[in-house]
Amino acid sequence: MRGESGCMAMEDANVVAESLSGNATVAGALAYVARRRWLSWVQQESDAVAWRKRRLSFLDQTIRVHD
Protein backbone atom coordinates (compact mmCIF):
# COMPACT_ATOMS: atom_id res chain seq x y z
CA MET A 1 0.00 0.00 0.00
CA ARG A 2 1.25 3.47 -0.83
CA GLY A 3 3.04 5.20 2.04
CA GLU A 4 3.64 2.13 4.16
CA SER A 5 7.41 2.08 3.78
CA GLY A 6 7.85 4.89 6.28
CA CYS A 7 5.85 3.02 8.90
CA MET A 8 7.76 -0.18 8.22
CA ALA A 9 10.97 1.78 8.68
CA MET A 10 9.75 2.87 12.11
CA GLU A 11 8.87 -0.69 13.00
CA ASP A 12 12.32 -1.86 11.93
CA ALA A 13 13.83 0.78 14.19
CA ASN A 14 11.59 -0.38 17.02
CA VAL A 15 12.72 -4.00 16.69
CA VAL A 16 16.42 -3.08 16.47
CA ALA A 17 16.15 -0.76 19.49
CA GLU A 18 14.52 -3.57 21.48
CA SER A 19 17.17 -6.03 20.43
CA LEU A 20 20.04 -3.78 21.43
CA SER A 21 18.50 -3.04 24.81
CA GLY A 22 18.25 -6.64 25.85
CA ASN A 23 21.45 -8.10 24.47
CA ALA A 24 25.08 -7.55 25.35
CA THR A 25 26.56 -8.52 22.01
CA VAL A 26 25.92 -7.84 18.36
CA ALA A 27 25.36 -11.54 17.75
CA GLY A 28 22.78 -11.66 20.54
CA ALA A 29 21.01 -8.59 19.21
CA LEU A 30 20.86 -9.93 15.67
CA ALA A 31 19.63 -13.30 16.92
CA TYR A 32 16.83 -11.47 18.73
CA VAL A 33 15.91 -9.59 15.55
CA ALA A 34 15.99 -12.85 13.60
CA ARG A 35 13.69 -14.50 16.15
CA ARG A 36 11.23 -11.68 15.77
CA ARG A 37 11.33 -12.49 12.04
CA TRP A 38 10.01 -9.02 11.30
CA LEU A 39 12.64 -7.93 8.78
CA SER A 40 12.69 -11.31 7.03
CA TRP A 41 8.92 -11.35 6.75
CA VAL A 42 8.77 -7.82 5.34
CA GLN A 43 11.54 -8.69 2.90
CA GLN A 44 9.68 -11.77 1.66
CA GLU A 45 6.42 -9.89 1.32
CA SER A 46 8.15 -7.07 -0.56
CA ASP A 47 9.71 -9.57 -2.95
CA ALA A 48 6.33 -11.20 -3.56
CA VAL A 49 4.68 -7.85 -4.28
CA ALA A 50 7.56 -6.85 -6.56
CA TRP A 51 7.25 -10.01 -8.62
CA ARG A 52 3.51 -9.56 -8.97
CA LYS A 53 3.96 -5.93 -9.97
CA ARG A 54 6.62 -6.75 -12.55
CA ARG A 55 4.48 -9.53 -14.05
CA LEU A 56 1.44 -7.27 -14.22
CA SER A 57 3.51 -4.49 -15.78
CA PHE A 58 4.86 -6.88 -18.41
CA LEU A 59 1.39 -8.25 -19.17
CA ASP A 60 -0.11 -4.78 -19.36
CA GLN A 61 2.52 -3.55 -21.79
CA THR A 62 2.29 -6.74 -23.87
CA ILE A 63 -1.47 -6.43 -24.12
CA ARG A 64 -1.20 -2.80 -25.16
CA VAL A 65 1.35 -3.65 -27.88
CA HIS A 66 -1.00 -6.30 -29.31
CA ASP A 67 -4.14 -4.26 -28.80
Place this chain on the structure above:
Amino acid sequence: MTELEAILIVGGGIAGLTLGRPLHMRGFKAEIIECSREWRAEGGGIMAHAKGMCMLRALGSRWSGLETGSASGGSATTLAKYCARAISRRSGATSAPASAKRSSLQGVLVAGIEGVPRRLGTSIPFLTQHKECVAVDFTDGSSRNYGMVVGADGISSTVRALTLSGMAPIYTGAMAWLSVPPIRPRGLTSLQFLFGQGHFFGFWPIGDGRTYGFGNITSPRVPEPFSGRLERLRHRFSHFGGVVQEYLSGLTCDKQIHCGPIDWVALEQWYSRHVVLIGDAAHASPQ
Protein backbone atom coordinates in the same frame (compact mmCIF):
# COMPACT_ATOMS: atom_id res chain seq x y z
CA MET B 1 27.77 -3.91 26.92
CA THR B 2 31.06 -2.32 25.81
CA GLU B 3 30.96 -4.07 22.48
CA LEU B 4 27.73 -2.37 21.56
CA GLU B 5 28.22 1.04 23.10
CA ALA B 6 29.13 2.95 19.95
CA ILE B 7 26.54 2.61 17.19
CA LEU B 8 26.62 4.43 13.88
CA ILE B 9 23.32 5.05 12.12
CA VAL B 10 23.85 5.82 8.46
CA GLY B 11 20.95 7.78 7.04
CA GLY B 12 18.79 10.56 8.46
CA GLY B 13 15.46 9.46 7.06
CA ILE B 14 12.51 8.07 8.98
CA ALA B 15 14.26 4.80 9.91
CA GLY B 16 17.51 6.35 11.14
CA LEU B 17 15.88 9.21 13.02
CA THR B 18 13.37 6.88 14.68
CA LEU B 19 16.17 4.61 15.89
CA GLY B 20 18.44 7.41 17.11
CA ARG B 21 16.32 8.55 20.01
CA PRO B 22 15.67 5.23 21.83
CA LEU B 23 19.31 4.25 21.52
CA HIS B 24 20.40 7.60 22.94
CA MET B 25 17.84 7.37 25.74
CA ARG B 26 19.06 3.90 26.67
CA GLY B 27 22.66 4.99 27.04
CA PHE B 28 24.19 3.95 23.76
CA LYS B 29 26.61 6.30 22.06
CA ALA B 30 24.52 6.54 18.93
CA GLU B 31 25.60 8.82 16.11
CA ILE B 32 23.72 9.69 12.93
CA ILE B 33 25.27 10.67 9.63
CA GLU B 34 23.34 11.89 6.60
CA CYS B 35 24.82 12.45 3.15
CA SER B 36 22.55 15.42 2.39
CA ARG B 37 23.52 18.81 3.76
CA GLU B 38 20.04 19.23 5.22
CA TRP B 39 17.29 16.93 6.51
CA ARG B 40 15.23 15.97 3.50
CA ALA B 41 11.91 14.16 3.27
CA GLU B 42 11.20 13.05 -0.24
CA GLY B 43 7.89 11.60 -1.28
CA GLY B 44 4.40 12.36 -0.14
CA GLY B 45 2.69 10.86 2.84
CA ILE B 46 3.12 8.09 5.32
CA MET B 47 0.63 5.52 6.49
CA ALA B 48 1.17 4.63 10.12
CA HIS B 49 -0.07 1.58 11.98
CA ALA B 50 -0.17 1.12 15.72
CA LYS B 51 3.48 0.07 16.04
CA GLY B 52 4.56 3.21 14.23
CA MET B 53 2.42 5.16 16.66
CA CYS B 54 4.21 3.45 19.55
CA MET B 55 7.53 4.73 18.24
CA LEU B 56 6.13 8.23 17.86
CA ARG B 57 4.72 8.10 21.35
CA ALA B 58 8.22 7.45 22.63
CA LEU B 59 9.17 10.85 21.25
CA GLY B 60 7.11 12.47 23.97
CA SER B 61 5.14 15.66 23.67
CA ARG B 62 6.91 16.89 20.54
CA TRP B 63 4.89 14.75 18.20
CA SER B 64 1.48 15.43 19.69
CA GLY B 65 0.73 18.35 17.40
CA LEU B 66 1.60 16.57 14.18
CA GLU B 67 -1.47 16.81 12.01
CA THR B 68 -2.64 13.70 10.31
CA GLY B 69 -5.86 12.12 9.19
CA SER B 70 -7.65 8.84 9.13
CA ALA B 71 -7.18 6.72 6.06
CA SER B 72 -10.23 4.64 6.73
CA GLY B 73 -12.86 7.26 7.24
CA GLY B 74 -13.92 10.06 9.49
CA SER B 75 -12.59 13.53 9.88
CA ALA B 76 -9.05 14.72 10.26
CA THR B 77 -7.57 14.10 13.67
CA THR B 78 -4.16 14.27 15.27
CA LEU B 79 -1.59 11.59 15.90
CA ALA B 80 -2.16 12.06 19.60
CA LYS B 81 -5.81 11.10 19.34
CA TYR B 82 -5.09 8.29 16.97
CA CYS B 83 -2.28 6.98 19.13
CA ALA B 84 -4.51 6.87 22.18
CA ARG B 85 -6.89 4.57 20.32
CA ALA B 86 -4.13 2.48 18.81
CA ILE B 87 -2.26 1.95 22.03
CA SER B 88 -5.39 1.11 23.94
CA ARG B 89 -6.30 -1.58 21.48
CA ARG B 90 -2.80 -3.06 21.57
CA SER B 91 -3.66 -5.25 18.65
CA GLY B 92 -2.01 -2.87 16.23
CA ALA B 93 -3.09 -4.27 12.89
CA THR B 94 -6.79 -4.09 13.67
CA SER B 95 -6.62 -0.36 14.30
CA ALA B 96 -7.50 2.03 11.54
CA PRO B 97 -4.36 3.41 9.93
CA ALA B 98 -3.53 7.09 10.02
CA SER B 99 -1.66 9.12 7.46
CA ALA B 100 0.54 12.19 7.68
CA LYS B 101 2.70 14.38 5.52
CA ARG B 102 6.17 12.84 5.35
CA SER B 103 8.01 16.13 5.81
CA SER B 104 5.94 16.91 8.92
CA LEU B 105 6.80 13.55 10.42
CA GLN B 106 10.46 14.05 9.69
CA GLY B 107 10.39 17.44 11.39
CA VAL B 108 9.06 15.78 14.51
CA LEU B 109 11.67 13.02 14.34
CA VAL B 110 14.51 15.50 13.93
CA ALA B 111 13.28 17.36 17.00
CA GLY B 112 13.30 14.04 18.83
CA ILE B 113 17.01 13.36 18.37
CA GLU B 114 18.13 16.28 20.48
CA GLY B 115 21.38 15.29 22.11
CA VAL B 116 22.23 12.67 19.51
CA PRO B 117 25.48 13.54 17.69
CA ARG B 118 24.82 14.00 14.00
CA ARG B 119 26.76 15.01 10.93
CA LEU B 120 25.09 16.30 7.79
CA GLY B 121 26.80 16.22 4.41
CA THR B 122 28.79 13.15 5.43
CA SER B 123 28.87 9.67 3.96
CA ILE B 124 31.03 6.55 4.20
CA PRO B 125 33.30 5.61 1.31
CA PHE B 126 34.86 2.69 3.20
CA LEU B 127 33.74 0.26 5.86
CA THR B 128 35.69 -2.75 7.13
CA GLN B 129 34.27 -5.40 9.44
CA HIS B 130 36.68 -6.82 12.02
CA LYS B 131 36.07 -9.52 14.60
CA GLU B 132 35.05 -7.10 17.36
CA CYS B 133 34.07 -3.93 15.55
CA VAL B 134 33.45 -2.09 12.30
CA ALA B 135 36.05 0.41 11.11
CA VAL B 136 34.41 3.29 9.27
CA ASP B 137 36.02 5.99 7.17
CA PHE B 138 34.03 9.17 6.57
CA THR B 139 34.09 11.58 3.67
CA ASP B 140 35.09 14.39 6.04
CA GLY B 141 38.42 12.61 6.52
CA SER B 142 37.74 11.18 9.96
CA SER B 143 37.48 7.51 10.90
CA ARG B 144 36.21 5.55 13.90
CA ASN B 145 35.44 2.06 15.16
CA TYR B 146 31.87 1.11 16.07
CA GLY B 147 30.29 -1.88 17.75
CA MET B 148 27.51 -1.82 15.21
CA VAL B 149 26.61 0.04 12.04
CA VAL B 150 22.95 0.40 11.10
CA GLY B 151 22.30 1.01 7.41
CA ALA B 152 19.21 3.21 7.25
CA ASP B 153 20.28 4.89 4.05
CA GLY B 154 17.42 4.04 1.75
CA ILE B 155 16.92 2.06 -1.40
CA SER B 156 20.30 3.04 -2.85
CA SER B 157 22.04 2.12 0.40
CA THR B 158 25.78 2.64 0.55
CA VAL B 159 26.02 0.40 3.63
CA ARG B 160 24.32 -2.42 1.73
CA ALA B 161 26.66 -1.98 -1.23
CA LEU B 162 29.72 -2.03 1.03
CA THR B 163 28.70 -5.09 3.04
CA LEU B 164 26.00 -7.29 1.52
CA SER B 165 25.20 -6.66 -2.10
CA GLY B 166 26.26 -4.30 -4.85
CA MET B 167 23.08 -5.08 -6.79
CA ALA B 168 21.34 -1.99 -8.07
CA PRO B 169 17.61 -1.50 -7.44
CA ILE B 170 15.34 -3.10 -10.04
CA TYR B 171 12.56 -1.18 -11.76
CA THR B 172 9.16 -2.74 -11.11
CA GLY B 173 7.50 -1.27 -14.17
CA ALA B 174 5.62 1.64 -12.68
CA MET B 175 6.21 5.34 -12.11
CA ALA B 176 4.79 7.11 -9.07
CA TRP B 177 3.48 10.70 -8.99
CA LEU B 178 3.07 12.00 -5.45
CA SER B 179 1.85 15.25 -3.95
CA VAL B 180 0.52 16.54 -0.63
CA PRO B 181 -1.07 19.89 -1.49
CA PRO B 182 -3.51 21.93 0.62
CA ILE B 183 -6.42 20.61 -1.40
CA ARG B 184 -9.42 18.57 -0.26
CA PRO B 185 -11.71 17.43 -3.08
CA ARG B 186 -15.37 17.79 -2.17
CA GLY B 187 -16.77 14.80 -0.33
CA LEU B 188 -13.41 13.13 0.24
CA THR B 189 -13.35 11.77 3.77
CA SER B 190 -11.52 8.49 3.38
CA LEU B 191 -9.01 6.55 1.31
CA GLN B 192 -10.11 6.30 -2.32
CA PHE B 193 -8.67 4.60 -5.39
CA LEU B 194 -9.69 5.20 -9.00
CA PHE B 195 -8.50 2.74 -11.62
CA GLY B 196 -7.91 3.00 -15.35
CA GLN B 197 -5.95 0.94 -17.85
CA GLY B 198 -2.34 0.97 -16.70
CA HIS B 199 -3.11 3.79 -14.29
CA PHE B 200 -4.55 4.36 -10.88
CA PHE B 201 -4.96 7.42 -8.72
CA GLY B 202 -5.47 7.37 -4.98
CA PHE B 203 -6.33 9.92 -2.31
CA TRP B 204 -5.80 10.10 1.41
CA PRO B 205 -7.17 13.01 3.37
CA ILE B 206 -4.59 14.09 5.93
CA GLY B 207 -4.52 16.91 8.42
CA ASP B 208 -4.47 20.65 7.89
CA GLY B 209 -6.81 20.42 4.89
CA ARG B 210 -4.26 18.57 2.85
CA THR B 211 -4.68 15.48 0.70
CA TYR B 212 -2.07 12.91 -0.19
CA GLY B 213 -2.58 12.22 -3.89
CA PHE B 214 -0.67 9.40 -5.55
CA GLY B 215 -0.80 8.49 -9.20
CA ASN B 216 0.67 5.25 -10.49
CA ILE B 217 1.42 4.66 -14.18
CA THR B 218 2.56 1.36 -15.66
CA SER B 219 5.16 2.28 -18.22
CA PRO B 220 8.78 1.84 -19.21
CA ARG B 221 11.18 3.74 -16.97
CA VAL B 222 11.40 7.25 -18.33
CA PRO B 223 13.18 10.37 -17.07
CA GLU B 224 10.75 12.86 -15.59
CA PRO B 225 12.54 16.20 -15.36
CA PHE B 226 11.40 18.58 -12.67
CA SER B 227 10.31 21.26 -15.08
CA GLY B 228 6.87 20.68 -16.57
CA ARG B 229 5.79 17.97 -14.13
CA LEU B 230 2.45 19.52 -13.36
CA GLU B 231 1.50 19.76 -17.01
CA ARG B 232 2.59 16.16 -17.66
CA LEU B 233 0.75 14.86 -14.60
CA ARG B 234 -2.46 16.55 -15.71
CA HIS B 235 -2.04 15.19 -19.22
CA ARG B 236 -1.40 11.60 -18.09
CA PHE B 237 -4.51 11.53 -15.95
CA SER B 238 -6.67 13.64 -18.26
CA HIS B 239 -8.94 10.65 -18.96
CA PHE B 240 -9.83 10.25 -15.28
CA GLY B 241 -13.04 11.64 -13.88
CA GLY B 242 -14.28 14.36 -11.59
CA VAL B 243 -12.49 14.00 -8.30
CA VAL B 244 -9.10 13.52 -9.97
CA GLN B 245 -9.64 16.55 -12.17
CA GLU B 246 -10.70 18.63 -9.19
CA TYR B 247 -7.53 17.60 -7.38
CA LEU B 248 -5.22 18.17 -10.36
CA SER B 249 -6.70 21.56 -11.11
CA GLY B 250 -5.93 22.60 -7.53
CA LEU B 251 -2.21 21.93 -7.92
CA THR B 252 -0.34 25.09 -8.73
CA CYS B 253 3.33 24.36 -9.49
CA ASP B 254 5.91 21.68 -10.36
CA LYS B 255 7.41 21.99 -6.88
CA GLN B 256 4.36 20.31 -5.35
CA ILE B 257 4.98 17.09 -7.25
CA HIS B 258 7.41 14.28 -6.55
CA CYS B 259 7.87 11.79 -9.36
CA GLY B 260 10.05 8.73 -9.55
CA PRO B 261 10.31 5.07 -10.49
CA ILE B 262 9.05 2.42 -8.10
CA ASP B 263 12.09 0.26 -7.51
CA TRP B 264 12.76 -2.91 -5.61
CA VAL B 265 15.85 -4.53 -4.14
CA ALA B 266 16.19 -8.31 -4.26
CA LEU B 267 18.14 -9.08 -1.10
CA GLU B 268 18.43 -12.41 0.69
CA GLN B 269 19.95 -11.15 3.92
CA TRP B 270 19.59 -7.95 5.89
CA TYR B 271 22.56 -8.27 8.24
CA SER B 272 26.22 -9.16 8.11
CA ARG B 273 28.21 -9.58 11.34
CA HIS B 274 28.22 -6.08 12.88
CA VAL B 275 26.04 -4.45 10.24
CA VAL B 276 22.24 -4.46 10.05
CA LEU B 277 20.01 -2.86 7.43
CA ILE B 278 16.62 -1.32 8.22
CA GLY B 279 13.90 0.46 6.25
CA ASP B 280 14.17 0.72 2.49
CA ALA B 281 17.82 -0.36 2.62
CA ALA B 282 16.62 -3.80 3.75
CA HIS B 283 13.30 -4.20 2.00
CA ALA B 284 12.53 -1.39 -0.41
CA SER B 285 9.02 -2.31 -1.30
CA PRO B 286 7.02 -1.52 -4.37
CA GLN B 287 3.78 0.02 -3.18
